[in-house]
Structures are given as C-alpha cells and as structure tokens.
Amino acid sequence: QSVLTQPPSVSGAPGQRVTISCTGSSSNIGAGYDVHWYQQVPGTAPKLLIYGNNNRPSGVPDRFSGSKSGTSASLAITGLQAEDEADYYCQSFDSSLSGLPVFGGGTQLTVL
Amino acid sequence: EVQLVESGGGLVQPGGSLRLSCAASGFTVSSNYMSWVRQAPGKGLEWVSVIYSGGSIYYADSVKGRFTISRDNSKNTLYLQMNSLRAEDTAVYYCARNFCSGGSCYLYYYYYMDVWGKGTTVTVSS
Numbered sequence: 001q002s003v004l005t006q007p008p009s010v011s012g013a014p015g016q017r018v019t020i021s022c023t024g025s026s027s028n029i030g031a032g033y034d035v036h037w038y039q040q041v042p043g044t045a046p047k048l049l050i051y052g053n054n055n056r057p058s059g060v061p062d063r064f065s066g067s068k069s070g071t072s073a074s075l076a077i078t079g080l081q082a083e084d085e086a087d088y089y090c091q092s093f094d095s096s097l098s099g100l101p102v103f104g105g106g107t108q109l110t111v112l
Numbered sequence: 113e114v115q116l117v118e119s120g121g122g123l124v125q126p127g128g129s130l131r132l133s134c135a136a137s138g139f140t141v142s143s144n145y146m147s148w149v150r151q152a153p154g155k156g157l158e159w160v161s162v163i164y165s166g167g168s169i170y171y172a173d174s175v176k177g178r179f180t181i182s183r184d185n186s187k188n189t190l191y192l193q194m195n196s197l198r199a200e201d202t203a204v205y206y207c208a209r210n211f212c213s214g215g216s217c218y219l220y221y222y223y224y225m226d227v228w229g230k231g232t233t234v235t236v237s238s
Contacts, residue, residue: 002156036224038157045206045231046149046157051224052213089157093221100170100220101147106156 003028003097004090004104011110012080020107022073022090028102030071033093037066037075040087040106049088050075077109085111114138114227116207121232128197128236134190134207134229142185145210145223148192150203151231158203161192162210162220170220175201197236204231 005023012018022035029035037050048057050066053073063084065076073092077084090104120132132148148160161171161181169181180193190207208225216222 033221034224038225040157045228046225047228048224048226051226055213057226091157091159091224097173098170100162100172101159103157103159 002105003094003102004092006088006090006104006107008105009108009110011112012077013112014080014082016080017076017078018080018109019077020075020088020090020109022075022092022104024071024073024092026071027096028071028092028094029068029073031095033095035066035068035073036091037064038089038091040089041085042087046089080111082111085109114209116209116227116229118205118207118229118232121205121234123235123237124197125238126198126236129193129195130197130234132192132194132205132207132232132234134192136188136190136209139209139227141183141188141190145212145220146181146183146190147208147210147225148181148190149206149208149225149228150201150234151206152200152203155203160205163190164220194234197234199236202234202236204233206231 038046039049040046053068054066094102115137147162178196182191207229209227210223211226212223
C-alpha cells in the first residue's frame with residue numbers, strides 16, 4: 001500500500017485532456033513537501049516529467065502540467081498523443097518516514 | 113552527456129549477496145546526492161537508499177541493516193552492496209542523480225531525481 005494514492009489507470013482519446021491525481025496526507029503533500037512526477041514507458045527507465053509541483057525540465061512538452069493543493073497533487077496532459085501511453089508516478093517526502101522519499105503506486109495511461 | 117550505467121545484477125540464492133555498480137559520466141558522483149530506486153516485477157517504484165554529497169546515508173526500512181550504499185570517487189561510481197537477500201528483493205534496480213534547483217539545497221526534501229540509469233535486474237531465487 002503506497003503512502004501516496006494514485007488511480008491504477010486512466011484513459012483518453014488522442015487530443016483529449018486527462019488528469020492523474022496523487023492523494024497524500026498531512027505528513028507528506030499536506031506538510032508542504034514538493035511533488036514530482038515521473039513518466040515510465042514500459043520496459044524503460046523512469047524519466048523526470050515535472051519537478052517542484054509545476055516545473056517542466058527542458059525538453060518536456062508544455063502539454064504536461066502539474067499542480068498541488070492541500071494534501072493532493074495532479075498531473076494534467078492536454079492534447080493527448082499516442083506516445084504519452086506510459087505509467088506515471090508521483091513522488092514526495094513523508095515526515096512520518098523520517099522525511100525520506102515516497103512514491104505513488106503509479107497510474108497506467110492508455111491512449112485509446 | 114550526463115549518463116548513469118548500472119551493472120552487477122543477476123541471479124542469486126536467498127541469503128546470498130550481490131554488489132551493484134552505477135558508473136556516472138558527465139558529472140561528479142561525489143558532488144551530488146545519489147539514490148537507488150527499485151521496481152519489483154509488475155509493481156511500482158520503491159526508493160531504497162540515498163548518499164548525500166556530504167556523506168550522510170539513509171535507507172528504506174525494508175533494506176536497513178542488509179544493504180549498504182557507497183561510492184568510489186576515483187571511479188566516479190556509486191555502489192549498492194546487498195546482503196542477506198530475500199525473494200522480495202527481486203527487482204530492477206535503478207540509480208538516480210538527485211538534483212535541487214531551489215535555494216534550500218541543504219534539505220533533502222527539496223531534491224528530485226533528474227537523471228536515471230537504465231537499470232540492472234536482480235533475481236533472488238533458489
């Protein structure tokens with residue numbers, strides 16, 4: 001059971017907008033820790049997608065955006081493309097775990 | 113080019129040991145926070161350990177007392193020594209550079225994992 005809760009799967013048609021939630025608690029996201037997002041295409045290594053709640057590394061399309069409010073965070077993907085089909089993980093830190101990193105369980109995105 | 117390359121994975125019996133290596137290029141391991149993250153077959157990501165640039169070390173409870181993270185500055189390489197291995201340690205092990213782009217970079221919780229290796233597979237089975 002992950003400390004951060006994500007929906008197991010989401011789907012959308014090409015061109016649509018999808019969001020992936022990441023629900024935490026007062027000991028992690030709600031404590032003010034930043035949330036980061038990683039994209040993992042099956043069979044490959046994770047890749048940093050969003051850092052510091054809403055910042056994109058160089059090379060990540062602006063179709064990807066992140067937000068955080070209270071004890072939750074969200075990843076939004078607009079203009080869905082076939083290449084976005086992947087697993088997405090949120091990550092933060094948790095004070096009840098000595099302030100060490102925690103990941104969400106991951107969300108599988110299917111582009112219909 | 114900034115790159116991480118893991119090696120050392122393989123098949124090991126329960127109770128056995130294995131040492132993973134992570135060779136870095138394009139940056140200096142000892143000047144960065146470096147982590148190991150693992151992924152069991154069909155499962156999500158699990159943070160395993162971190163070594164700070166200053167040398168502080170932390171572990172997940174699931175591996176504490178059995179795994180040891182270290183680095184060799186002369187080889188610019190990160191290591192993970194894994195002892196007393198269990199079936200539940202079976203996973204792909206990734207090394208990752210931790211980066212901080214803000215001002216409070218003396219606190220670990222401002223860091224994120226910006227560069228990842230391709231991973232090395234560890235299978236613990238008799």
